Amino acid sequence: DQQVKQNSPSLSVQEGRISILNCDYTNSMFDYFLWYKKYPAEGPTFLISISSIKDKNEDGRFTVFLNKSAKHLSLHIVPSQPGDSAVYFCAASARGDMRFGAGTRLTVKP
């Protein structure tokens, strides 16, 4: 049961441009959404989160947008840097039950 979906397995972006990673969910009970970043041979690390009562949260170059009516969230990275190249996982939580998407591999080319 895939309650959290990341439909793009990969994304390639030029350095300095915007990266937009997308995530869709089906469970309307999710009340907290997070993005994790994963480098090879390492565990995922927390990047940014948003509560369901908000529609935008910004932290430096990273902004997460939440569209509850569409059950969609996105992560914007501006400007993209080569060090941002990693796999990005979208996660959603409902009363402590956290579900992850399959991830999107972002490649930022110099």
Added chain:
Amino acid sequence: EAGVAQSPRYKIIEKRQSVAFWCNPISGHATLYWYQQILGQGPKLLIQFQNNGVVDDSQLPKDRFSAERLKGVDSTLKIQPAKLEDSAVYLCASSPRAVNTGELFFGEGSRLTVL
């Protein structure tokens, strides 16, 4: 601050053998999770502990998987007997909060290959 420690990093076994993974969470973190990440998929929760009690083990294949968290600190995850489809990275994570509305802190994972 030390992160979540896991061992071993890599393990190769034959099917029907047994294997155990160990996790030491961040000091003071009450909640501990074991996730299974199969290649090309996102992490899937196997079991969640709050201190030394089980909060959620609904997705743990209990006929072959077991986990314990003695004294509310370290945890072990055991698979016996292993199947080919158990090949995955086993991630341990911890959180200071009882209800997970915040981020999880993951270890580097233990990669299991079942031949």
